[in-house]
Structure formats: C-alpha cells, structure tokens
Amino acid sequence: MTTAPDAAAAAQTAAPQTRAPQTGTDLAIRTEGLRKVFHKQRAVDGIDLAVPRGSVFGFLGPNGSGKTTTIRMLLGLSSATGGSIQVLGEPMPSALRSVLPRVGALVEGPAFYPYLSGRANLSRFDAADPTSDPRSRKDRVASALDRVGLTHAADKKAHAYSLGMKQRLGLANALLTPRELLVLDEPTNGLDPQGTREVRHLIRSLADDGTTVFVSSHLLAEIEQVCTHAAVMRTGQLVAQGTLDDLRSAGARTVTVRTPDVGQAAVVLGRLGLAPRRDGGSDVLVADLVADVEPETITAELVRADVRVRGLAVGGGTLEDLFVALTGEGFDVAG
Known part of the structure; x- marks a missing residue:
C-alpha cells in the first residue's frame, strides 16, 4: 500500500x-x-x-x-x-x-x-x-x-x-x-x-x-x-x-474495480505494480494508478486472467488530490 x-x-x-x-x-x-x-x-x-x-x-x-x-x-x-x-x-x-x-x-x-x-x-x-x-x-x-x-x-x-x-x-x-x-x-x-x-x-x-x-x-x-x-x-x-x-x-489518479473475484483481481493488479486495497464493499478494490499503467491495460489483464469485471472506473486527477498529496492536509472546499 x-x-x-x-x-x-x-x-x-x-x-x-x-x-x-x-x-x-x-x-x-x-x-x-x-x-x-x-x-x-x-x-x-x-x-x-x-x-x-x-x-x-x-x-x-x-x-x-x-x-x-x-x-x-x-x-x-x-x-x-x-x-x-x-x-x-x-x-x-x-x-x-x-x-x-x-x-x-x-x-x-x-x-x-x-x-x-x-x-x-x-x-x-x-x-x-x-x-x-x-x-x-x-x-x-x-x-x-x-x-x-x-x-x-x-x-x-x-x-x-x-x-x-x-x-x-x-x-x-x-x-x-x-x-x-x-x-x-x-x-x-x-x-x-x-x-x-x-x-x-x-x-x-x-x-x-x-x-x-x-x-x-x-x-x-x-x-x-x-x-x-x-x-x-x-x-x-x-x-x-x-x-x-x-x-x-498531476493529481493522483485511482482505479476502482468491482468484481466477485477480489483475490484473483488483487493478484493481477499486483503484477502490474499497483497496490490494491479493499474499499466500500467486499467486491471492490481500489489502487493508485502509476504513470506507465493505463486503465485499458488493467482491463485487458483482468479479462486475460478470467476475472469477472462488473465495473472499472478511474477517478482523481483533481486540484484537491494534488493539494492533499503535496501538503498532507485537507482542503476547505466550501464556496
């Protein structure tokens, strides 16, 4: 992680x-x-x-x-x-x-x-x-x-x-x-x-x-x-x-994978150099994307390993993500 x-x-x-x-x-x-x-x-x-x-x-x-x-x-x-x-x-x-x-x-x-x-x-x-x-x-x-x-x-x-x-x-x-x-x-x-x-x-x-x-x-x-x-x-x-x-x-991006084959999906993500973690449910894995791994590559590798993918989403890449990563502090988002 x-x-x-x-x-x-x-x-x-x-x-x-x-x-x-x-x-x-x-x-x-x-x-x-x-x-x-x-x-x-x-x-x-x-x-x-x-x-x-x-x-x-x-x-x-x-x-x-x-x-x-x-x-x-x-x-x-x-x-x-x-x-x-x-x-x-x-x-x-x-x-x-x-x-x-x-x-x-x-x-x-x-x-x-x-x-x-x-x-x-x-x-x-x-x-x-x-x-x-x-x-x-x-x-x-x-x-x-x-x-x-x-x-x-x-x-x-x-x-x-x-x-x-x-x-x-x-x-x-x-x-x-x-x-x-x-x-x-x-x-x-x-x-x-x-x-x-x-x-x-x-x-x-x-x-x-x-x-x-x-x-x-x-x-x-x-x-x-x-x-x-x-x-x-x-x-x-x-x-x-x-x-x-x-x-x-430059803000950190994450990939969220929803699958019943969580253990198998975690192995695939690990082979790609990602550090998956459970988040939001027994069938959900989240990992921070690294620069040389694209979401399309993740999808292809999961399918190749016969992982049943119910959903895959990419998030992050916001100014708030960058601020939190650089300063270690939250940001007041009130307007």
Missing part, C-alpha cells in the same frame, strides 16, 4: 516544475530564491515564483505555509532575508515608488477610520495617492463603491459595517484607479454566497480588462472557478506551480 509520504513524493515528482522562466518580460511577478527567516525559522525557503501577465493566479497552501509572508515581501511591506523580487518588470523593493501606484492590494484584512463613512474613507485613501487627480475623485470613489456593491451603504459609518462589507470596501480601495496588478489575500473572507459570487465576477472582469490578479485563498472553489494558474506552498517551500490544467493532471 502506498504511504502518505510516498504519495506526496510521487505527486511532487509529477507536479509541474516550479522553476521560474529565465526571462521575466512576460511575468507580472518573478522571484528567485526568495527567503524570509524569523528567529532562525524559515518562513519562506528559497521560492522561485512566476506569475504570467494577464493571468488569474491562485496562491495555495495551509495556514502557516508562508503565503502572507510572501505577499508582504512582494509589496515591500516586509524585507526579504535573501533572493530577488521583480514586480511588473522592476526590482523590489528598490522600485517601490514606481511600482506601487500600478498595484492594488488587499492584505490581511482592511483597516478603516471607524467613524468615517465608507465613501469618506475611500476619499481619504484616494487623496493620499499623489498620482490621483482630485478633480475626478468623487467619480472614482462612486465607481469603486458601485463595482463592489456598496453604493447603498456608502454613507454608513465604517464601524457599523459587517466583516463582509469591510472586505468589499477594501476591494473598492484597491480599485480606485486602474491597476496592472491586483494582489488579494483571502478576498472572500466574511462574504455570504452572493457576495462571493460577485467577487468572482469582479475578478473575471478585471482579468478580461488585462489586469493580472494574484489571489491567495484557502477555498478550493475560488481557485477552481476563477484562476488560470496556481502555485502550492508547503512549510515555506513552493512545491508546485503551473496552469490549472497542468496541476489537475
């Missing part, structure tokens, strides 16, 4: 390569050997991140895997211990002044002046941007509030906002001016199902307009439904990255 460490090793071998491309002109974010050490603990351990321009990039990993720490370094909110960072083709943090006006961000939950209205908060934030035109501030604020569905609560004091409304207001702040890159850390935190759907639609519309969207999330539904690319973090290391289709195909 395949053990959890064996499954993780196999998945990591099968997963798309994590090395960043040699040229960064087509990348919105690129890191090489990026490290962050806190009191001898490696929170981020030499990651090579490559985020294509125009993509919706999902950044996945269990709590404590280093996602938020990485985001803070990308935005110049925390200094790196080692390695290099490029954002929108410019080195960070030395190019902060030229890069940050082109980047919108929502990191670790938004903070507002509690006794100012949502509209007044956005006006204050917009006024703090030296590149914004005060003559069009009112229209910008109104447009941002409308995009996140907060027009009806624009004049309500921020301290009376729910968690979901504060998340929306934080998104509105990130959208006050057009951005080349939008960095969102858990953007649907606190939102109800309708709000979550609206944020998904907003992310898609931004990507359609050419904005690169970098989304850190623990919700599988968010990544599956809106992202084109993704990366998986584990204990500070980047263990997989690539297109969503590539990552799905």
Whole structure:
C-alpha cells in the first residue's frame, strides 16, 4: 500500500516544475530564491515564483505555509532575508515608488477610520495617492463603491459595517484607479454566497480588462472557478506551480474495480505494480494508478486472467488530490 509520504513524493515528482522562466518580460511577478527567516525559522525557503501577465493566479497552501509572508515581501511591506523580487518588470523593493501606484492590494484584512463613512474613507485613501487627480475623485470613489456593491451603504459609518462589507470596501480601495496588478489575500473572507459570487465576477472582469490578479485563498472553489494558474506552498517551500490544467493532471489518479473475484483481481493488479486495497464493499478494490499503467491495460489483464469485471472506473486527477498529496492536509472546499 502506498504511504502518505510516498504519495506526496510521487505527486511532487509529477507536479509541474516550479522553476521560474529565465526571462521575466512576460511575468507580472518573478522571484528567485526568495527567503524570509524569523528567529532562525524559515518562513519562506528559497521560492522561485512566476506569475504570467494577464493571468488569474491562485496562491495555495495551509495556514502557516508562508503565503502572507510572501505577499508582504512582494509589496515591500516586509524585507526579504535573501533572493530577488521583480514586480511588473522592476526590482523590489528598490522600485517601490514606481511600482506601487500600478498595484492594488488587499492584505490581511482592511483597516478603516471607524467613524468615517465608507465613501469618506475611500476619499481619504484616494487623496493620499499623489498620482490621483482630485478633480475626478468623487467619480472614482462612486465607481469603486458601485463595482463592489456598496453604493447603498456608502454613507454608513465604517464601524457599523459587517466583516463582509469591510472586505468589499477594501476591494473598492484597491480599485480606485486602474491597476496592472491586483494582489488579494483571502478576498472572500466574511462574504455570504452572493457576495462571493460577485467577487468572482469582479475578478473575471478585471482579468478580461488585462489586469493580472494574484489571489491567495484557502477555498478550493475560488481557485477552481476563477484562476488560470496556481502555485502550492508547503512549510515555506513552493512545491508546485503551473496552469490549472497542468496541476489537475498531476493529481493522483485511482482505479476502482468491482468484481466477485477480489483475490484473483488483487493478484493481477499486483503484477502490474499497483497496490490494491479493499474499499466500500467486499467486491471492490481500489489502487493508485502509476504513470506507465493505463486503465485499458488493467482491463485487458483482468479479462486475460478470467476475472469477472462488473465495473472499472478511474477517478482523481483533481486540484484537491494534488493539494492533499503535496501538503498532507485537507482542503476547505466550501464556496
């Protein structure tokens, strides 16, 4: 039987390569050997991140895997211990002044002046941007509030906002001016199902307009439904990255055989290098597929051995399968 460490090793071998491309002109974010050490603990351990321009990039990993720490370094909110960072083709943090006006961000939950209205908060934030035109501030604020569905609560004091409304207001702040890159850390935190759907639609519309969207999330539904690319973090290391289709195909696949001849079928599967196990009934065997064994081969060998096959099905090959194999942890699939 395949053990959890064996499954993780196999998945990591099968997963798309994590090395960043040699040229960064087509990348919105690129890191090489990026490290962050806190009191001898490696929170981020030499990651090579490559985020294509125009993509919706999902950044996945269990709590404590280093996602938020990485985001803070990308935005110049925390200094790196080692390695290099490029954002929108410019080195960070030395190019902060030229890069940050082109980047919108929502990191670790938004903070507002509690006794100012949502509209007044956005006006204050917009006024703090030296590149914004005060003559069009009112229209910008109104447009941002409308995009996140907060027009009806624009004049309500921020301290009376729910968690979901504060998340929306934080998104509105990130959208006050057009951005080349939008960095969102858990953007649907606190939102109800309708709000979550609206944020998904907003992310898609931004990507359609050419904005690169970098989304850190623990919700599988968010990544599956809106992202084109993704990366998986584990204990500070980047263990997989690539297109969503590539990552799905790297997930572990299983074959399920239903037969009254369980013992004979187990012998056949064993000869093929598989490790069958009982699952779900006395007539059911399940085995993890290996790269060089196709389901058609299994069917042919079972028939050749006179095994009576009542059913054969192939499953797996999902993003969740890969995540569990690489991190050893379950995934919140709520949407």
